[in-house]
Amino acid sequence: MTRKNFILAISKQAYQAVIFDLDGVVTKTAKVHVQAWKKLFDEYFEQLACRTGQKFEPFDSDHDYRSYVDGKPRYEGVKSFLASRNLELPYGSPDDHPDQETVCGLGNRKNEFFHDQLQKHGVEVYDSTVSLIHHLRAGNFQTAIVSSSQNCAAILKKAGLTDLFDARVDGTDSAQMGLKGKPDPDIFLEAARRLRVAPPQAVVIEDSLAGVQAGRRGGFGLVIGVDRTGHAAALKENGADLVVSDLAEIAVRTSSEGRVNGCPSALHHLGEIWPRLKSKRLAVFLDYDGTLTPIVDRPKLAVLSPRVRQTLKKLAKHCTVAIISGRDLKDVQNLVGLNSIFYAGSHGFDIAGPEGRHLEHHAGTEFLPVLDQAEQWLRESLEKIHGVLVERKKFSIAVHYRLVDPGRRQEVEAAVDRVLADFPELRKGQGKKIFELQPKIDWDKGKALLWLLEALEMDGADVLPLYIGDDVTDEDAFQVLQDRGLGIVVQEEAQPTAAQYRLRHPEEVEIFLNALLEIYEGEHQ
Numbered sequence: 001m002t003r004k005n006f007i008l009a010i011s012k013q014a015y016q017a018v019i020f021d022l023d024g025v026v027t028k029t030a031k032v033h034v035q036a037w038k039k040l041f042d043e044y045f046e047q048l049a050c051r052t053g054q055k056f057e058p059f060d061s062d063h064d065y066r067s068y069v070d071g072k073p074r075y076e077g078v079k080s081f082l083a084s085r086n087l088e089l090p091y092g093s094p095d096d097h098p099d100q101e102t103v104c105g106l107g108n109r110k111n112e113f114f115h116d117q118l119q120k121h122g123v124e125v126y127d128s129t130v131s132l133i134h135h136l137r138a139g140n141f142q143t144a145i146v147s148s149s150q151n152c153a154a155i156l157k158k159a160g161l162t163d164l165f166d167a168r169v170d171g172t173d174s175a176q177m178g179l180k181g182k183p184d185p186d187i188f189l190e191a192a193r194r195l196r197v198a199p200p201q202a203v204v205i206e207d208s209l210a211g212v213q214a215g216r217r218g219g220f221g222l223v224i225g226v227d228r229t230g231h232a233a234a235l236k237e238n239g240a241d242l243v244v245s246d247l248a249e250i251a252v253r254t255s256s257e258g259r260v261n262g263c264p265s266a267l268h269h270l271g272e273i274w275p276r277l278k279s280k281r282l283a284v285f286l287d288y289d290g291t292l293t294p295i296v297d298r299p300k301l302a303v304l305s306p307r308v309r310q311t312l313k314k315l316a317k318h319c320t321v322a323i324i325s326g327r328d329l330k331d332v333q334n335l336v337g338l339n340s341i342f343y344a345g346s347h348g349f350d351i352a353g354p355e356g357r358h359l360e361h362h363a364g365t366e367f368l369p370v371l372d373q374a375e376q377w378l379r380e381s382l383e384k385i386h387g388v389l390v391e392r393k394k395f396s397i398a399v400h401y402r403l404v405d406p407g408r409r410q411e412v413e414a415a416v417d418r419v420l421a422d423f424p425e426l427r428k429g430q431g432k433k434i435f436e437l438q439p440k441i442d443w444d445k446g447k448a449l450l451w452l453l454e455a456l457e458m459d460g461a462d463v464l465p466l467y468i469g470d471d472v473t474d475e476d477a478f479q480v481l482q483d484r485g486l487g488i489v490v491q492e493e494a495q496p497t498a499a500q501y502r503l504r505h506p507e508e509v510e511i512f513l514n515a516l517l518e519i520y521e522g523e524h525q
Contacts, residue, residue, distance in 0.1 A: 009251040010136070010203055013482070013500065015197045015221055016278050017202040018136055018164075018496070019188055020129070022072070022147035022215065025226050025247075027159055028124035030070075033149075034061050036113035038070055040106060057085075066231065071208030073148045073171055073181040074107040076360065094175075114151070125160040128248035133164050135252040142166045143309035144191040148181055150173070167194035169484055180211035185218030192220075200279055205247070212239040222275040224250070242271040266488045266501035266512050273486065274519055280464035283320035283456070284516075285344075285449060285477070286509075289325070290470035291490050294506055295432055299327070299391060303334055306401055311513050316340045318520040320458060322353075324448065324471070328393045328433060340455065346395035347448050347473075348439070351455060367439035369423060371397060374423045374437055381415040387519060388412055395439065402433035433469045443471070446476030475499075488512070 010018065022032035041059035048423035049056035053523060059065075059081075069077030075091075082103070091497060092102025099108035119149065136143055144167040145152065152170035157161045169191045179186035192202050204215035206224040215223035216239030225240030226230070232243040234281065244250060253264070261443045286292055293302040314322055325332045329345030329352055336343070342353040352358045368441050375392050378399065382388045387403035401412045416435045420428055429436040449467060453459040470490035478487035478498035489499035503509050 003227075008312060009253040009264060009295050010011070010138055010141070011223075011253045011272060011500075015141070015201055015203050016199045017142040017144065017192070018133075018195045019144045019146060019191045019195075019202055019204050019220075021204075021206045021208065021211050022152055022155065022170075024070075024144055024228065025131075026125060026145065027155060028126065028130050029118070029155060029483065030207070032117045033070075034065050035117050036110050037065060037077070037081075040110040041112045044106060044364060045085070052199075062229065066209060066229075066234075071148060071206070071210035071214075073174060074110060074150070075103050076148075076181045078103045078110070079105045082335055111151075113234070118151075118155075118158075122153055122383065123279040124158050124314070125161065126247065128246050129292065130161070130164070132247045132250055132252070136163065138230050138492055139252045140224045141252070142195045142197065144168065144195055145170075146187045146191050147171065148187070150175070151511075152479055161316070164410060166190050169194070182208070182466060183213035183217065184366070185214040187218065188218045190312065206240075215239060219279075219389075221279070222272075263494070263497060263499055263502050266503050267508060267515070269501060270351075270515055270519075276486070277464055277516075283325050283453070283458050283465045284315065284321045284465045284513075285452070285465060287325060287469035287474060287490075288323055288327060288335065290432065290506070291468055292336075292506060298389065299398075302335070304337075308510050308513075309337065311336055311510065311517060312336070313340060315513060315517050315520070318517070320456065322452065322456070324445070324452065324467075326393065326396065326398065326431075326475075331393075343454075344448065344452055345463055346393055347445055349448075351452065353456070365393070370423055370425045371395070371437070371439075374419055375424070376421050376428060378416070378437075380475055382412065382420060385415075385440065396429075397437040399435040399437075400433065401435070428447055429473060432474055444476040444523075446478075446480040449477045452482055468503070468512075 004276050019507055020026050023033055038059045038061050046056050059088055064081060068081040070142060072080060081386060092100060092103045092104035094104050096102050096105040098105060099111050116521045135141055141163050145165045147170045149320060150171035152168060154521045169187050174181065176189060179190060188204055189199065192199050199219045200221040202220050203222040205224045205226060206212050206321050207217055207228065210236050211225050211226050223239055223241050225235030225243040226247065227243050227245055228236055235243045277344060289295060293304055294310055296302050312321055312365045322344055323332055324344040324345050327345055329343055329350040332345050333343050333352065340354055342351065375397050379390050382390060385404060385408055389400040391398040391400060399416055401409050404412055413435065420426055420437065425440055426437045427440040429438050450506065454466060464482060465485035467481055468488045468490065469477060476490065477496050481487045482498060487499035488503055489497045489503065494502065503512055
């Protein structure tokens with residue numbers, strides 16, 4: 001089967017297991033269940049109408065099935081639908097004969113009808129679901145099957161699917177263990193326990209309203225609703241993070257994928273990203289040049305648009321927002337112009353935030369005299385090369401050569417290297433058409449990010465840091481976040497990166513930040 005037009009990739013970095021409902025997700029037995037339920041209740045209420053003279057109302061295969069019986073244990077389904085018709089019967093016993101007028105008797109009669117239909121029609125499966133399961137298992141995900149039906153094992157065997165699951169929890173287990181039926185999460189939690197994964201590390205895939213309610217109540221990391229009958233809105237309202245019409249829309253991504261030829265679009269994978277964020281406190285770290293603004297010929301021309309400024313201001317009401325830049329602290333503060341966010345200038349050496357908060361990384365201050373002298377020597381060495389720009393920052397010196405004639409750019413680097421040779425306390429960093437002289441200490445944007453998290457008291461397990469940047473210097477930040485956060489690289493063409501996702505240009509960064517904002521505002525309405 002060709003798998004394309006994915007709207008979500010289940011990532012091994014985010015989840016360890018996927019738990020599937022049986023009927024309507026893996027097998028097409030939902031249709032058989034509908035027919036059995038309709039035959040049961042139409043016959044029973046028609047007989048009841050003859051005895052009492054009441055008007056006969058047939059079982060609605062759409063509304064009644066979804067609202068009262070779908071996804072629930074058989075006897076619970078009987079009770080639920082009878083209650084919708086203001087009717088109460090004795091519960092009886094699971095051993096009741098199918099002709100007995102009890103909840104269990106009617107439930108047993110429904111089971112007979114189901115088996116009759118199953119023998120006539122056999123078991124059909126959804127090929128796209130089976131394909132997804134094979135992809136998951138190839139990617140070392142664990143898989144489990146859950147069902148309210150006591151026929152689960154027989155159906156799997158008949159369909160030849162038994163070996164595709166590491167765990168099974170069905171109606172027989174529920175009866176023996178006293179598990180509550182959906183919308184309670186017991187059956188899903190038991191599946192996660194058998195797989196030895198925590199609920200936030202597992203994905204639930206369900207097609208019933210009761211099922212998505214159960215997944216949400218169980219605290220699972222991602223709840224995917226499968227809408228095969230045109231009820232996507234109801235699935236979303238009842239707890240689905242994402243609704244698809246078919247599981248062919250779901251891809252599988254292991255941690256090693258997307259590292260050589262780039263990585264997937266963050267905009268196209270919001271359905272995967274958001275569930276990782278909603279259970280944590282989010283800290284958004286953003287580079288400035290090339291991320292929030294396009295790369296320009298001269299640094300002073302990189303002006304933040306009013307739209308992006310307003311988005312940052314609104315987003316800061318919901319989570320921590322920080323700009324981390326190679327620019328001087330005062331420079332980036334003036335360019336952004338918001339007092340509700342944090343600023344980390346000079347690659348994190350110099351930090352300011354709301355309420356006048358100010359921090360400095362003291363390891364850099366001892367290099368200030370050396371930087372002063374190196375700056376003077378650089379200016380003297382480069383003054384005759386047209387287009388070169390020497391920009392002094394508090395803790396570094398940037399040499400911009402974007403406007404230099406390509407034939408003379410080697411002269412620029414040679415001059416930088418000569419100055420470095422006289423100042424062994426400094427090292428050379430590189431970016432987009434820029435050389436940068438920095439203190440020679442064990443320091444990069446990755447270490448700066450970790451130090452920032454600690455300085456801002458956001459280094460706990462309940463915080464998920466997200467970093468967006470565009471330059472080679474940002475790769476160190478992406479590296480440190482691989483196991484504890486999210487990295488998003490901004491690049492037009494896919495290139496090798498340690499980031500997990502990609503945005504093509506600052507305009508897409510703006511769209512992504514607005515999408516985050518819309519989700520947050522929607523959650524708080």
